[in-house]
Amino acid sequence: MSLQAITQRKRGFICVNAHPEGCRRNIERQVERIRQAVGAGFKPAPTTMKNVLVIGASTGYGLASRIAAAWAFGAKTLGVFFERAPKGGSTGTAGYYNTVAFHEQAKKDELFAASLNGDAFSDEIKRQAADLIRQSIGSVDLVIYSLASPRRVHPRTGRTHNAALKPIGQPFSSKTIDLNTEKVVTITLEPASEAEIADTVAVMGGADWRMWMEMLAQENLLAKGAGTVAYSYIGPEVTWPVYRDGTIGQAKLDLEKTARDLAATLGPKLGLKAYVSVNKAVVTQASAAIPVVPLYLSVLPRVLKNNEEPIDQMRRLFCDFLAQGDRNLLDETWRVRLDSAELQPEVQAGIARIWPNVTTENLYQLTDFAGFKRAFDNLFGFNVEGVDYSRPCETDLAW
Ligand SMILES: NC(=O)c1ccc[n+]([C@@H]2O[C@H](COP(=O)([O-])OP(=O)(O)OC[C@H]3O[C@@H](n4cnc5c(N)ncnc54)[C@H](O)[C@@H]3O)[C@@H](O)[C@H]2O)c1
Numbered sequence: 001m002s003l004q005a006i007t008q009r010k011r012g013f014i015c016v017n018a019h020p021e022g023c024r025r026n027i028e029r030q031v032e033r034i035r036q037a038v039g040a041g042f043k044p045a046p047t048t049m050k051n052v053l054v055i056g057a058s059t060g061y062g063l064a065s066r067i068a069a070a071w072a073f074g075a076k077t078l079g080v081f082f083e084r085a086p087k088g089g090s091t092g093t094a095g096y097y098n099t100v101a102f103h104e105q106a107k108k109d110e111l112f113a114a115s116l117n118g119d120a121f122s123d124e125i126k127r128q129a130a131d132l133i134r135q136s137i138g139s140v141d142l143v144i145y146s147l148a149s150p151r152r153v154h155p156r157t158g159r160t161h162n163a164a165l166k167p168i169g170q171p172f173s174s175k176t177i178d179l180n181t182e183k184v185v186t187i188t189l190e191p192a193s194e195a196e197i198a199d200t201v202a203v204m205g206g207a208d209w210r211m212w213m214e215m216l217a218q219e220n221l222l223a224k225g226a227g228t229v230a231y232s233y234i235g236p237e238v239t240w241p242v243y244r245d246g247t248i249g250q251a252k253l254d255l256e257k258t259a260r261d262l263a264a265t266l267g268p269k270l271g272l273k274a275y276v277s278v279n280k281a282v283v284t285q286a287s288a289a290i291p292v293v294p295l296y297l298s299v300l301p302r303v304l305k306n307n308e309e310p311i312d313q314m315r316r317l318f319c320d321f322l323a324q325g326d327r328n329l330l331d332e333t334w335r336v337r338l339d340s341a342e343l344q345p346e347v348q349a350g351i352a353r354i355w356p357n358v359t360t361e362n363l364y365q366l367t368d369f370a371g372f373k374r375a376f377d378n379l380f381g382f383n384v385e386g387v388d389y390s391r392p393c394e395t396d397l398a399w
Pocket of ligand 1: 055080280283284
């Protein structure tokens, strides 16, 4: 037992603790959003998606995927993630408490949930996941790959690959928000070396997704006609030098190639369908770490009317695309496009109009930086509506 009133602790902009009650509210709100979307009460839609493995299931898009699978379809979910448990008076991470709350809600609604906390890049966690699937649900019919990590220890070579978020070929200068000082400044990012490009592809490209899928196929744990989806981002021109045309963009191209390879190798034998879904920009721990993106995420709500959250995007992916096969969501290269509203020319023109005028002095007027900060605090369970932060709260929780 460790009952304590928890105040937010920050190192610079990053929050180093988390609030279990705030995280629980966040989960309840997302579950409610899906419930409302699928109809009054809890009526899972009929689907073949009964058993879903989500890799990167504790925060952001992976968590929203897990919630959508469970509450739209009544799916049994197995979540894999890497989170810190509470220890010696220190709180666990937000992803840890999100998972506690996910299990709590799932139990209430009699939904099967199992979770594995450990390094998804390792052979050991893959083996544990295989054992768990075999023993508990038999096989999986959908695998969501939603990892965002700054590094990967390669399971065969033991080498640590560090991702670098950099432009390629030439330096890139852009306006950005210095999140520690709240000043609008110009940053210059030096171009990545060949080794940094290769390392970023090794971390955020398709190699580990391929390992997961090949392992599941080898172990006979993929149901016939199973699907798999990994997530990508394209974004607006202002971020292209550091995103689409940068090191991370190369990793995302590798992810797309992996989807084609998986469909070609496992498709004929198992009927596997592999997709990359291009999602819209949202505030997550991963996206806030990308240079220029926090400023973009602050301007975006000013011009995008229906600014969907991860749970809204995942409802469309699961209900419209995966369950009903809405082909209108596919582009010419077979990618699922959930980002079309964000990329509409009038939205991007609106961004381009605001962008050059933003200064430190008018940051809060011209952009929704206040909303960005609130959304970022919310990720850690702080600044969440309806939570009384003066009340002591149990931090020593487990699922
Ligand atoms: N956030 C965005 O704006 C955005 C937009 C489009 C696509 N995407 C993509 O969505 C995917 C998920 O990103 P996110 O923004 O939801 O990130 P996130 O930081 O919210 O979530 C990352 C998840 O990966 C898990 N993880 C990290 N390292 C791990 C490891 N070694 N082993 C096991 N689990 C590990 C974390 O525990 C967490 O569950 C990424 O591929 C990202 O590029 C994000």
